Amino acid sequence: MARFEGVFRKYGTVLGLILLVVLITIINPRFITLDNILNIFRQVSINGLIAFGMTFVILTGGIDLSVGAILALSGMLLGLMIAAGVPELIAIPTVIIFGALLGLFNGIFVAKVKLQAFIVTLATMTMYRGITMIISDGIPAMGLTSDAPILNFFSQGSILGLPFPMVLLLIVFVILMILLKYTVFGRGVYAIGGNEEVARLASLPTDRIKTMVYVISGTMAALAGVILTSRLSSAQPTAGMMFELDAIAAVVIGGTSLAGGKGRLFGTLIGVLIIGVLNNGLNIIGVSAFYQQFIKGLVILLAVILDRKSTR
Amino acid sequence: MEVIMKGINKSFSGVQVLKGAGIHVKEKEIHALMGENGAGKSTLMKILSGVYTKQEGLIEINGQEQHFHSIKDSENKKIAFIHQELNVLNEMSIVENMFLGKEIKKKLGLVNNKEMTKIAKEKLHLLGLDVDPTILVKDISVGKRQLVEIAKALLMDAELIIMDEPTAALTDKEIDLLFEIIRNLKNKGVSFIYISHRMEEIFHLCDTITVMRDGSFVGQKDTKDTSFDEIVSMMVGYSLDDRFPRVEIDPGNIVLSVKDLNLNGKFKDVSFDVREGEILGFSGLMGSGRTDVMHAIFGSIPFDSGTISINQKKVQINSPIQAKKNGIGFITEDRKNEGLILSFSVAENTILPSLKNFTEKKLIKESKITGKVAEYIKKLNVRTPNQTIETNKLSGGNQQKIVIAKWLMTDPKILILDEPTRGVDVGAKKEIYEIINHLKKQGVAIIVVSSELPEVLGICDRIAVMHEGVLKKIFTRLDATQEKIMEYATGGGK
Numbered sequence: 137m138a139r140f141e142g143v144f145r146k147y148g149t150v151l152g153l154i155l156l157v158v159l160i161t162i163i164n165p166r167f168i169t170l171d172n173i174l175n176i177f178r179q180v181s182i183n184g185l186i187a188f189g190m191t192f193v194i195l196t197g198g199i200d201l202s203v204g205a206i207l208a209l210s211g212m213l214l215g216l217m218i219a220a221g222v223p224e225l226i227a228i229p230t231v232i233i234f235g236a237l238l239g240l241f242n243g244i245f246v247a248k249v250k251l252q253a254f255i256v257t258l259a260t261m262t263m264y265r266g267i268t269m270i271i272s273d274g275i276p277a278m279g280l281t282s283d284a285p286i287l288n289f290f291s292q293g294s295i296l297g298l299p300f301p302m303v304l305l306l307i308v309f310v311i312l313m314i315l316l317k318y319t320v321f322g323r324g325v326y327a328i329g330g331n332e333e334v335a336r337l338a339s340l341p342t343d344r345i346k347t348m349v350y351v352i353s354g355t356m357a358a359l360a361g362v363i364l365t366s367r368l369s370s371a372q373p374t375a376g377m378m379f380e381l382d383a384i385a386a387v388v389i390g391g392t393s394l395a396g397g398k399g400r401l402f403g404t405l406i407g408v409l410i411i412g413v414l415n416n417g418l419n420i421i422g423v424s425a426f427y428q429q430f431i432k433g434l435v436i437l438l439a440v441i442l443d444r445k446s447t448r
Numbered sequence: 449m450e451v452i453m454k455g456i457n458k459s460f461s462g463v464q465v466l467k468g469a470g471i472h473v474k475e476k477e478i479h480a481l482m483g484e485n486g487a488g489k490s491t492l493m494k495i496l497s498g499v500y501t502k503q504e505g506l507i508e509i510n511g512q513e514q515h516f517h518s519i520k521d522s523e524n525k526k527i528a529f530i531h532q533e534l535n536v537l538n539e540m541s542i543v544e545n546m547f548l549g550k551e552i553k554k555k556l557g558l559v560n561n562k563e564m565t566k567i568a569k570e571k572l573h574l575l576g577l578d579v580d581p582t583i584l585v586k587d588i589s590v591g592k593r594q595l596v597e598i599a600k601a602l603l604m605d606a607e608l609i610i611m612d613e614p615t616a617a618l619t620d621k622e623i624d625l626l627f628e629i630i631r632n633l634k635n636k637g638v639s640f641i642y643i644s645h646r647m648e649e650i651f652h653l654c655d656t657i658t659v660m661r662d663g664s665f666v667g668q669k670d671t672k673d674t675s676f677d678e679i680v681s682m683m684v685g686y687s688l689d690d691r692f693p694r695v696e697i698d699p700g701n702i703v704l705s706v707k708d709l710n711l712n713g714k715f716k717d718v719s720f721d722v723r724e725g726e727i728l729g730f731s732g733l734m735g736s737g738r739t740d741v742m743h744a745i746f747g748s749i750p751f752d753s754g755t756i757s758i759n760q761k762k763v764q765i766n767s768p769i770q771a772k773k774n775g776i777g778f779i780t781e782d783r784k785n786e787g788l789i790l791s792f793s794v795a796e797n798t799i800l801p802s803l804k805n806f807t808e809k810k811l812i813k814e815s816k817i818t819g820k821v822a823e824y825i826k827k828l829n830v831r832t833p834n835q836t837i838e839t840n841k842l843s844g845g846n847q848q849k850i851v852i853a854k855w856l857m858t859d860p861k862i863l864i865l866d867e868p869t870r871g872v873d874v875g876a877k878k879e880i881y882e883i884i885n886h887l888k889k890q891g892v893a894i895i896v897v898s899s900e901l902p903e904v905l906g907i908c909d910r911i912a913v914m915h916e917g918v919l920k921k922i923f924t925r926l927d928a929t930q931e932k933i934m935e936y937a938t939g940g941g942k
Binding site: 314317318319320322323324326327330331333334335336337338339340341397398 | 746748767768769771772778780785786787788789790791792796800801803804807810811812854858
């Protein structure tokens with residue numbers, strides 16, 4: 137029994153995902169085609185990148201509400217740069233570094249000024265969104281991929297038959313997982329979420345680690361912004377609205393505790409896939425959008441209840 | 449009330465924590481329940497108070513067999529449990545706390561504040577506590593909060609009150625008052641089960657002592673017919689010949705030198721040296737600034753002025769990171785909030801300050817960790833089923849050993865131990881002294897901060913006494929007595 141519980145705790149979300157896939161396939165076998173599965177991965181890549189960054193933040197006991205706004209701002213910046221004729225090879229790295237800086241700004245206020253993460257990122261969310269509106273004048277930047285081979289590849293290209301966003305997602309996953317599991321920094325992330333004072337007295341550089349998680353989160357949001365811009369071939373000032381909530385949902389479904397200190401990046405990947413499969417599957421079996429929202433909410437609630445049960 | 453618990457068995461997920469446990473409390477009796485951490489005292493009391501249900505055995509109250517399935521069942525039989533971590537809500541008033549969940553209501557279901565305040569006042573008066581019951585609990589002292597809990601028990605006309613380590617956070621004055629109240633209530637017919645590690649208190653207060661070990665009943669003694677030594681050997685299962693093992697060596701060079709350390713409002717002009725292979729004790733009352741000085745040396749709180757030198761060289765330490773680089777280790781006072789991440793495993797906690805030693809090309813090697821942690825578990829005789837168990841599953845003594853292991857792994861030249869044996873049972877205490885002595889032999893410069901005078905006198909070579917932020921006196925071991933230390937600690941002595 138105890139062994140079963142252990143397995144359940146570790147793989148409960150995976151079982152949930154499999155169950156979901158089986159259920160949807162029974163209702164409509166069209167769901168399980170290779171094309172559709174690759175499609176799901178393409179769809180989840182943006183939420184996935186953001187949720188990976190969010191996992192780091194939440195593991196320290198923090199939260200980052202500004203990711204959607206960072207996505208929009210970096211996407212818009214990319215759009216304006218491309219439209220102004222800046223070469224892609226310069227524009228894309230610039231935008232990603234810019235996202236990291238936006239995250240750094242969050243991190244400094246949380247770690248050094250010691251304000252609550254919720255308040256800091258609520259404020260910067262609004263600020264970043266405001267900057268997006270100011271620099272774009274509220275107007276989307278359009279037609280960006282017509283003369284941009286790299287962005288084109290980001291949206292249409294594939295590696296070994298897999299769509300580029302999916303490959304990117306998996307590469308980022310592996311890198312971040314190594315960072316989280318096998319580095320002093322990663323252990324520190326868990327330790328801070330477990331008990332920050334203990335971590336500080338154990339001579340871990342807690343302020344730096346706390347700042348870094350927001351940098352990672354900002355970087356991931358900017359990367360997601362690049363992918364979204366490439367896929368839409370345009371940059372919308374209103375892009376990424378509510379994306380922070382989808383990311384938080386994926387992290388929570390994946391079993392990471394909002395109190396910090398407990399959770400896994402693999403869980404987040406599964407959480408992202410569960411949300412993706414739900415979105416895609418419910419469409420395929422013809423559930424109306426209104427019901428879809430309700431069902432998504434229900435799944436989040438269910439995941440949290442199961443998680444509580446299994447950790448009791 | 450007479451309570452008999454006999455042959456109580458209880459296991460959690462296959463691990464038997466109680467086997468043949470029991471206690472026999474008579475009417476109008478203060479009954480001490482003793483045993484090392486992990487002996488099963490709390491579990492037994494949780495069964496009596498209905499938090500857990502027993503699997504086998506008998507509970508009798510005034511000759512009637514009982515089957516408790518909930519706290520309510522136990523409360524209905526007039527049993528109250530006052531936990532070590534007080535169950536009071538600091539942001540609510542005394543009345544609101546006392547009547548929590550048992551509010552007196554008027555018609556329409558509105559709460560009758562007037563009536564409740566009146567009753568609360570009466571009950572508090574019975575305890576000699578004449579405070580306005582409408583003030584917030586956070587505005588009264590910890591000692592008085594304890595009394596609020598007792599008043600709560602009186603409210604349900606408790607005939608048996610279980611108290612778990614009630615004096616842990618109290619001052620001497622508050623303890624005296626508490627004992628007086630307990631005795632008064634006893635004379636009015638209330639029985640007590642009193643759990644404590646403080647031997648002196650138990651012999652002072654209790655009529656009878658029941659000792660538990662490894663989940664079983666060991667024996668029951670009348671306090672007047674027994675001795676410290678007998679109770680301790682019943683608790684540990686063998687006799688402790690020497691409570692404070694000593695190692696005599698000549699101290700070497702000065703390793704740590706602190707000069708005129710100041711922190712406004714905390715401590716003033718503190719200066720002292722510690723030598724290689726020397727144990728310097730720090731004595732003083734709570735709030736005398738001992739702990740603050742240690743945190744300042746360790747860089748975990750900033751100080752205003754003064755110098756710290758290590759091996760005759762001035763060092764700048766403004767974070768624990770630099771302290772560690774300078775070879776300082778710090779075993780903090782508060783195990784739960786400063787020493788351990790309780791949800792982390794034994795291994796994860798142990799390696800926290802020395803993570804970098806387990807990396808190869810920046811990546812952590814799990815294989816290195818397991819071996820090293822196993823080595824320290826063995827060295828310090830930590831009793832744990834494995835390395836991956838969460839530390840909150842271990843007893844206090846074993847948790848403390850993990851905190852010590854954590855810092856031993858960093859190979860410190862200077863080790864500060866703040867209350868290293870607080871909340872640790874007698875057997876583990878001696879083991880911790882032996883670990884400290886072992887480090888002394890290796891030439892580590894050691895500071896032990898402790899409120900327990902026998903401990904300071906027993907293991908330290910010199911003893912510094914602090915009073916209100918000032919280091920009043922440093923005694924050599926041979927000059928020091930409990931009386932002299934107390935004199936300086938309370939502001940006397942010239």
